Amino acid sequence: MKYFIKKLAGLLVTLLVVSFLVFAAFAVIPGDPATAMLGTEATPERVEALREELGLNAPVFVRYVGWAADFVRGDFGTSYRYNMSVKEMIQDKVPVTLTLTAMSFCMIVLIAIPLGLVCARHAGGWLDRSVIVINQIIMAVPAFFSGILITLVFGLILHFFVPGDYVSYQTNLPRFLGYMFFPAVAIALPKAAMAVKLLRTSVLAQMKLDYVRTAYSRGNATREVLYRHVLKNAMIPVVTFLGMALADMIAGSIIIEQVFNIPGMGRILLTSISNRDYPVVEAVIVCIAFLVIIINFIVDLIYQAIDPRITFE
């Protein structure tokens, strides 16, 4: 419980630092949003009035506190470009990105854990050796390139899906999930390869330890030793990796969304960057960063559940 509270405190501090850094970065940026909104022909008085109205004249820290207070209440500000609330703009995009990430995460877990175990169990065999080679290659393929390859092979040649034929989850959920399948595969592939490699190495390292010998000497079969004793210990580095991978995948989906033409958080981030629509950029980045931090927090908790010896230093 103490562990939990300390971790929670750390989480809050990190959230504050991250949001402040992002906010400060966008506050010192050259280029004045008031001028941008009014155009270059606006009179200095009007620009000044709008600056006052947007609250741009206050010191950074005061503005941050106001912004953070609004943010916590769910008010992410107003888009400079579209003059609508940022929340409205991003709220139906969040589930899209989250679905994509969640689907690829499930794929990683479902593929990597069994495959890693099988490889470790038959280390040195033909399956193991071919998996190692294939893994090494898959790890080197950038997710967006596997996305392009998947589009070419499964979309254009085999016609398993129509590239660009995205259906919103609000209109047709099964078709939405169907369309998300291949993008999720593209994101999952390199991470799954890494997870297999990691689990295999980790299991092999555990198999050399004394407790495994003891477990064997008590008459357990390999299968039992592997699943009842080794797996839990071998999972610790894998859980760390999966946590980091999950964070990476949320960010990586920005690119994959572009490859498969999916209107998620990534798309809105990119259009806002090119439109210099900073309130939107700010909100999306802070949201993604928060997701990442919260995932790391959950990973830490899972850690402790797996291995109660881990405590907060």
Place this chain on the structure above:
Amino acid sequence: MKKKKSKNYKIGATITGVLLFFILVGLFWTPYDPDAMDNASKLAGVSFSHIMGCDNFGRDIFSRVLEGSKITLFVAVGTVAIGTLCGIVVGAFTGYYGGIVDELFMRINDALFAFPSILLGLVFISLLGSGKYNVIVALGVAFIPSFARIVRSEFIRCKNMDYVKSAKLAGAGDLRIMFVHILPNVMTVLSSSIMIGFNNAVLAEAGMSYLGIGVQPPDASLGRMLSEAQTYLFSAPGFALFPGIVLILMVLGFSLLAEGIKEGAGYA
């Protein structure tokens, strides 16, 4: 005893060597001008005159791949250089001295670490604007935390070792101890992270250029070529395949090298 180089190391070195050779040749000579357009050979397939075919403007893909790999490599080297140098300085000081500065830096580091590097790159790009130099700065800064973390933990491990104590007794100053005595001992660990960082830089640059916010035309970049090629995927698959394969080889070569170095150092 001479250390036997592992298989990973050999394959990695071969792939990287061949690529570097081509890139080096590409510095001085490309079969065609990478920017020269030729209406007659738009989206031409593979042939003797264009060994990788031509793109939608009739530019020779092989020449552009050479040009693009050069820029991708340039960005990656620049990024890793910024990340490593700043990372070493930050990690060395915080690890060696500890205390409140260390605590503060590590908090900021943790916060930056929460951003996947591509996201941090995006933040900087939206602040600085796109273009290859800005990509280098953006990714370089994004890479500092991970290097700083590695250097810091190594410095903490080393600072109480006997050789540091004896150097202190011999009257060496802090800076001398940090950069002359401890730093060389950190290099093995650092060198494999540099390789991995290199890969991440290549991937991040390619990703950003693919999104159109990285390297800007007229500069060629592998990522940018891929995004241009996507429209012609069915009619001219080579346009996407060749830059992609070069990208994969680049990453594969470096990751095998990194693994080879790790195995050589005996902590794989």
